[in-house]
Amino acid sequence: MLKPLGDRILVQVVSEKEQTVGGIVLASNAQENSGTGEVVAVSEVTVGDLKAPQAVKVGDQVMYDQYAGKEIENDGQKYIVLHEKDVMAVM
Numbered sequence: 673m674l675k676p677l678g679d680r681i682l683v684q685v686v687s688e689k690e691q692t693v694g695g696i697v698l699a700s701n702a703q704e705n706s707g708t709g710e711v712v713a714v715s716e717v718t719v720g721d722l723k724a725p726q727a728v729k730v731g732d733q734v735m736y737d738q739y740a741g742k743e744i745e746n747d748g749q750k751y752i753v754l755h756e757k758d759v760m761a762v763m
Contacts (some may be wrong), residue, residue, distance in 0.1 A: 674746060676715040676753055681728055683709035683736065685743070685750040706735050706760060709752065727756060733763040 676682045686708045711732045717724040728734060741754035 674713065674744075674751065674753075676713055678715055679717050679756045680715050680753050681711055681726075681734075681756055681759070682713035683734060683741075683752050683754060684712045685709045685752055707738050707740075707752065708733065708735050708763070710734075712751070728759060728762060734759045735761045735763060 674682055711728050711730055711734055714726050714728060714730060717726070736752070736754055736759050740758035741752040743750065743752050745751070
């Protein structure tokens with residue numbers, strides 16, 4: 673499993689369903705939405721000898737901006753590596 677470093681988190685991308693608008697099917701890459709996913713790993717940020725608290729934890733469902741982070745693929749599964757500050761909301 674991948675382990676994020678610094679203040680980063682690893683999110684498993686949830687596939688967006690295609691939407692119809694007036695009978696036209698829009699591909700997921702044509703939709704302008706924020707992304708959603710499940711947090712699968714959180715880095716351990718330390719400040720000196722203290723462990724800094726994190727706003728998200730493994731298992732949280734989060735929403736992030738579509739242009740935030742770096743998409744990667746591991747074992748056929750899509751993930752995105754984000755800075756914790758790029759998470760817009762915990763659902």
